Amino acid sequence: MDRPALTQSLFGQPLTILNLGLEIFSRSLQMQQVPVVEVDWRPPQVAHLRFTRQGIDIDLANQEVCRRIKAGRPVLVGMGIAKQVIPNMHERMILHAGPPISWERMCGPQRGAVMGALIYEGLAKNEAEAAALAASGEIEFAPCHHHHAIGPMAGIISPSMPVFIVENKTFGNHAYCTLNEGLGKVLRYGGMGEEVYARLKWMEKVLYPALDRALNKIADGIDLKSLIAQALHMGDECHNRNRAATSLFIRAVAPALMRTSNDNETLAKVIEFIDQNDHFFLNLSMPAAKAMLEAAEGVEGSSIVTVMARNGTEFGIRLASMPERWFIAPAGRVQGLYLPGFKEEDANPDIGDSTITETAGYGGMAMAAAPAITKFVGGTPEMAFQTTLEMYEITQDEHDAFTIPALNFRGTPLGIDVRKVMETGILPQINTGIAHKEPGIGMVGAGILRAPKECFEEAFAALQSL
Amino acid sequence: MAVKSLVKPSAYYDSVTLMLVARELVRLPGVNDAAAVMATEANKAILLQAGLLTPEAQAAGANDLVIVVSATDETIDEALSQAERLLQKKQPEVASEAPGQAFAQGYRPRTLTAAAKATPQANLALISVAGRYAADEAWEALHRGLHVFLFSDNVSIEDEVMLKRYAADRGLLVMGPGAGTAIINGVALGFANVVPRGPVGLVSAAGTGLQEVTSLLARHGVGITQAIGTGGRDTSQAVGGITMLMGLQALQEDNNTEVIVLISKPAAKTVTQKVLDQVNRSQKPTVVCFLGEDARSLGVEEKKNLWAVRTLEEAALQSVAIVSGKKDFDLSARDLSDNITELRRQLQPQQRYLRALFSGGTLCYEAQLIWRDQLKEPVFSNAPLDEGNKLADSSHSQGHTAIDLGEEEFTVGRPHPMIDNDLRIRRLLQEVQQPEVGVVLLDVVLGYGAHPDPASELAEAIRKAQETAAKAGRKVIFVASITGTDGDPQNYSRQEQLLRDSGVILCPSNAAAARLTARILEEYG
Numbered sequence: 001m002d003r004p005a006l007t008q009s010l011f012g013q014p015l016t017i018l019n020l021g022l023e024i025f026s027r028s029l030q031m032q033q034v035p036v037v038e039v040d041w042r043p044p045q046v047a048h049l050r051f052t053r054q055g056i057d058i059d060l061a062n063q064e065v066c067r068r069i070k071a072g073r074p075v076l077v078g079m080g081i082a083k084q085v086i087p088n089m090h091e092r093m094i095l096h097a098g099p100p101i102s103w104e105r106m107c108g109p110q111r112g113a114v115m116g117a118l119i120y121e122g123l124a125k126n127e128a129e130a131a132a133l134a135a136s137g138e139i140e141f142a143p144c145h146h147h148h149a150i151g152p153m154a155g156i157i158s159p160s161m162p163v164f165i166v167e168n169k170t171f172g173n174h175a176y177c178t179l180n181e182g183l184g185k186v187l188r189y190g191g192m193g194e195e196v197y198a199r200l201k202w203m204e205k206v207l208y209p210a211l212d213r214a215l216n217k218i219a220d221g222i223d224l225k226s227l228i229a230q231a232l233h234m235g236d237e238c239h240n241r242n243r244a245a246t247s248l249f250i251r252a253v254a255p256a257l258m259r260t261s262n263d264n265e266t267l268a269k270v271i272e273f274i275d276q277n278d279h280f281f282l283n284l285s286m287p288a289a290k291a292m293l294e295a296a297e298g299v300e301g302s303s304i305v306t307v308m309a310r311n312g313t314e315f316g317i318r319l320a321s322m323p324e325r326w327f328i329a330p331a332g333r334v335q336g337l338y339l340p341g342f343k344e345e346d347a348n349p350d351i352g353d354s355t356i357t358e359t360a361g362y363g364g365m366a367m368a369a370a371p372a373i374t375k376f377v378g379g380t381p382e383m384a385f386q387t388t389l390e391m392y393e394i395t396q397d398e399h400d401a402f403t404i405p406a407l408n409f410r411g412t413p414l415g416i417d418v419r420k421v422m423e424t425g426i427l428p429q430i431n432t433g434i435a436h437k438e439p440g441i442g443m444v445g446a447g448i449l450r451a452p453k454e455c456f457e458e459a460f461a462a463l464q465s466l
Numbered sequence: 467m468a469v470k471s472l473v474k475p476s477a478y479y480d481s482v483t484l485m486l487v488a489r490e491l492v493r494l495p496g497v498n499d500a501a502a503v504m505a506t507e508a509n510k511a512i513l514l515q516a517g518l519l520t521p522e523a524q525a526a527g528a529n530d531l532v533i534v535v536s537a538t539d540e541t542i543d544e545a546l547s548q549a550e551r552l553l554q555k556k557q558p559e560v561a562s563e564a565p566g567q568a569f570a571q572g573y574r575p576r577t578l579t580a581a582a583k584a585t586p587q588a589n590l591a592l593i594s595v596a597g598r599y600a601a602d603e604a605w606e607a608l609h610r611g612l613h614v615f616l617f618s619d620n621v622s623i624e625d626e627v628m629l630k631r632y633a634a635d636r637g638l639l640v641m642g643p644g645a646g647t648a649i650i651n652g653v654a655l656g657f658a659n660v661v662p663r664g665p666v667g668l669v670s671a672a673g674t675g676l677q678e679v680t681s682l683l684a685r686h687g688v689g690i691t692q693a694i695g696t697g698g699r700d701t702s703q704a705v706g707g708i709t710m711l712m713g714l715q716a717l718q719e720d721n722n723t724e725v726i727v728l729i730s731k732p733a734a735k736t737v738t739q740k741v742l743d744q745v746n747r748s749q750k751p752t753v754v755c756f757l758g759e760d761a762r763s764l765g766v767e768e769k770k771n772l773w774a775v776r777t778l779e780e781a782a783l784q785s786v787a788i789v790s791g792k793k794d795f796d797l798s799a800r801d802l803s804d805n806i807t808e809l810r811r812q813l814q815p816q817q818r819y820l821r822a823l824f825s826g827g828t829l830c831y832e833a834q835l836i837w838r839d840q841l842k843e844p845v846f847s848n849a850p851l852d853e854g855n856k857l858a859d860s861s862h863s864q865g866h867t868a869i870d871l872g873e874e875e876f877t878v879g880r881p882h883p884m885i886d887n888d889l890r891i892r893r894l895l896q897e898v899q900q901p902e903v904g905v906v907l908l909d910v911v912l913g914y915g916a917h918p919d920p921a922s923e924l925a926e927a928i929r930k931a932q933e934t935a936a937k938a939g940r941k942v943i944f945v946a947s948i949t950g951t952d953g954d955p956q957n958y959s960r961q962e963q964l965l966r967d968s969g970v971i972l973c974p975s976n977a978a979a980a981r982l983t984a985r986i987l988e989e990y991g
Contacts (some may be wrong), residue, residue, distance in 0.1 A: 004637040006716035021594030028914035040574035226529035229478035
């Protein structure tokens with residue numbers, strides 16, 4: 001054991017002290033002009049768990065999980081049609097956001113999105129037919145997360161939808177996500193109607209081929225990790241705000257789009273569509289997160305969360321040590337700002353797989369990088385700082401690629417540790433959109449909330465029995 | 467000169483950070499030129515012009531970080547690894563930052579872990595949370611590479627042993643549990659006095675003992691290097707003196723320390739042996755004060771570098787003697803030549819007993835050692851030297867009585883008597899009503915952590931007590947000593963004056979106060 005001498009490690013070194021407990025000791029140190037950080041200590045709500053019953057050192061396991069997440073290198077390598085590229089996807093399967101759920105228990109916007117998708121697929125002519133088909137048992141529903149996929153809001157992926165393919169170059173695993181449709185009345189918020197299907201068809205027939213051709217021209221793909229890192233320096237947190245990242249994406253893809261298109265008007269429409277949708281990059285930021293996190297699953301004894309997802313009815317999490325198991329609680333209510341004509345009573349509970357961004361160490365974790373979004377809840381930039389600083393309390397690590405200039409380039413909080421959530425009672429911060437609770441209407445606002453405590457309690461109990 | 471590069475794929479850094487890294491690299495000896503850039507086409511062109519475009523850099527893409535160094539063959543690899551270290555730091559200025567700057571927005575970290583992560587320069591955790599949580603927090607601090615001052619008590623002995631072994635293996639110091647006092651690099655931790663820097667280094671398993679010795683040294687013009695508190699249980703058989711041995715060895719290796727003082731209540735035999743063996747490994751003059759034990763009872767022959775003394779006062783005076791080039795101290799000239807006969811005359815025939823009301827546990831112990839030799843009748847105490855002299859009821863004195871008001875029976879749910887004088891004042895007023903009480907002895911402990919002005923409150927109480935006694939036709943003699951220095955926030959001289967003005971006889975040390983008390987009462991009999 002390397003054992004540094006006290007004469008070097010302590011004697012003669014300027015002291016910087018962390019004080020836990022009696023405040024008089026901090027005051028004394030301040031009187032002596034000694035740097036001291038006064039910890040706002042409170043008794044832990046549960047005892048700290050160091051080892052599993054099998055004797056695995058949880059901290060070491062968590063270090064390995066975070067090492068893998070940080071080593072991940074998500075790259076947009078191409079596109080494809082869902083049923084052709086997503087593993088085990090088939091013609092009669094619909095993927096959805098969040099933990100597993102049956103048609104009967106689905107919330108309004110998720111049902112709306114399912115019905116809309118069935119109509120878009122040509123499997124039903126109208127909403128009534130679609131509802132009957134969905135209820136018939138002929139359609140297989142499965143969480144996106146069970147298929148390496150990820151879906152915002154209702155998170156519906158139907159067989160014909162084009163998807164991005166993101167490869168984690170370090171580990172070779174892939175993640176899939178649909179293309180972002182824009183805001184307002186859109187399928188992912190449960191929106192139904194001719195304009196919704198028309199847009200989806202345009203995306204399938206025009207947008208997808210154009211992007212696909214362009215991406216084929218970009219030999220090494222588009223490095224999403226680098227785009228996210230840059231966007232964090234430009235005011236995005238890459239969950240509720242993707243304006244900078246979307247702009248960076250256009251820069252990255254535009255030359256190849258030009259070179260592979262012989263129709264300027266189509267090209268202009270494609271760029272316009274992306275440009276007019278500040279959240280276009282969200283559907284890349286999400287599979288990037290998924291690709292990084294999935295590579296860290298299966299580390300025995302780890303208490304790090306690798307999935308947080310909601311289906312609009314329930315909120316579910318999974319741990320790196322138990323990647324097959326969901327820990328579930330009722331989905332929470334979002335505090336937020338509403339679009340004109342809508343109010344809180346219209347809102348569906350929290351929904352979508354986009355919490356994967358928080359899980360991967362950005363989104364709500366990186367609020368301090370994106371003070372502009374605190375406007376969603378009438379907050380201040382100060383609140384954005386407080387939020388990120390608070391998230392460091394419940395995370396194992398700090399990201400080395402994703403940094404926050406305003407915090408002196410400190411890495412974003414990475415690796416939500418169920419133990420720390422339980423000890424401190426601090427719940428993960430989530431930034432999110434708000435869907436109307438009735439099917440067919442769509443987006444009504446956006447806001448923030450905390451993940452529900454119960455699923456962490458359940459996961460912690462499971463961890464204690466490992 | 468050689469040119470070598472390092473490519474880090476998908477590593478985005480803003481250009482300012484990279485320029486700072488490059489600037490640091492160019493300053494390294496042997497480095498001719500250096501660049502740290504994202505490998506965009508434009509940057510590659512710049513590298514080419516500078517003669518720094520290696521094939522690896524040429525092959526890298528716009529999202530890859532490239533570091534190129536042109537340097538002598540011997541220094542080039544070191545320069546590249548230095549580049550990696552600089553990038554990992556990513557905040558070249560962090561060391562010069564005020565701590566907690568990351569919390570400039572008013573955020574107070576809720577956990578030690580979060581505080582440590584935001585304060586990479588932190589090197590010591592001061593923990594005083596409730597005992598049942600303290601061990602866990604100490605673990606966390608040690609895992610983070612922090613030395614620990616563990617003020618909390620009620621930490622299990624098993625935890626103490628495990629914490630100290632773990633820490634010792636990593637060269638980290640665990641002071642405590644139950645460590646009240648330390649002065650590290652001149653910084654007072656917990657309850658400690660303002661003393662000058664100087665040649666004496668101390669390790670102590672007795673908190674007030676450390677305060678008394680460092681204060682006495684300071685008042686004799688002798689300063690200290692380090693004063694390490696170990697916690698009272700460190701020298702027990704179970705703990706094995708882990709911290710005391712580490713501290714002793716560190717002081718032996720410390721060039722600034724010329725004289726070492728070790729303080730403890732009597733230690734376990736095995737620990738004593740280990741400590742003495744360690745003392746023998748060095749030529750540094752070492753004063754061992756395992757209270758009440760002299761060279762004979764320790765079973766050592768005093769060699770030229772070891773002095774075994776019995777009291778805190780002797781430990782301080784012996785150290786002063788060594789520092790000033792004398793072999794031994796001279797106690798004889800120190801005691802006040804007060805007119806004992808005059809003092810005695812103030813007492814009624816029935817006023818035969820002393821009542822000592824201590825705030826410092828070690829001071830209570832030291833005084834009892836002196837009285838064991840000098841008083842004919844036993845001294846009863848709630849913390850006696852011999853169990854046979856234990857008070858039946860701590861709230862009622864009998865015969866000669868010495869109370870340690872810092873014992874847990876008095877401090878549960880109440881502040882320590884060094885912070886709050888209320889309990890001591892009530893007891894004092896109660897004692898003077900007893901016709902058999904002749905002398906009341908007090909210790910007054912100053913320094914960081916202690917009451918801001920104890921003498922004012924005590925002086926007022928003493929006046930009141932004398933009025934009560936006077937109504938009964940008596941006078942009680944008050945004797946006190948002050949543990950502290952003029953540098954302390956309370957100021958020794960001012961506290962002394964306040965007490966003198968209320969008629970208290972001030973002695974230069976706790977031991978001297980105990981001796982004076984004994985002389986008054988013995989000569990009276």
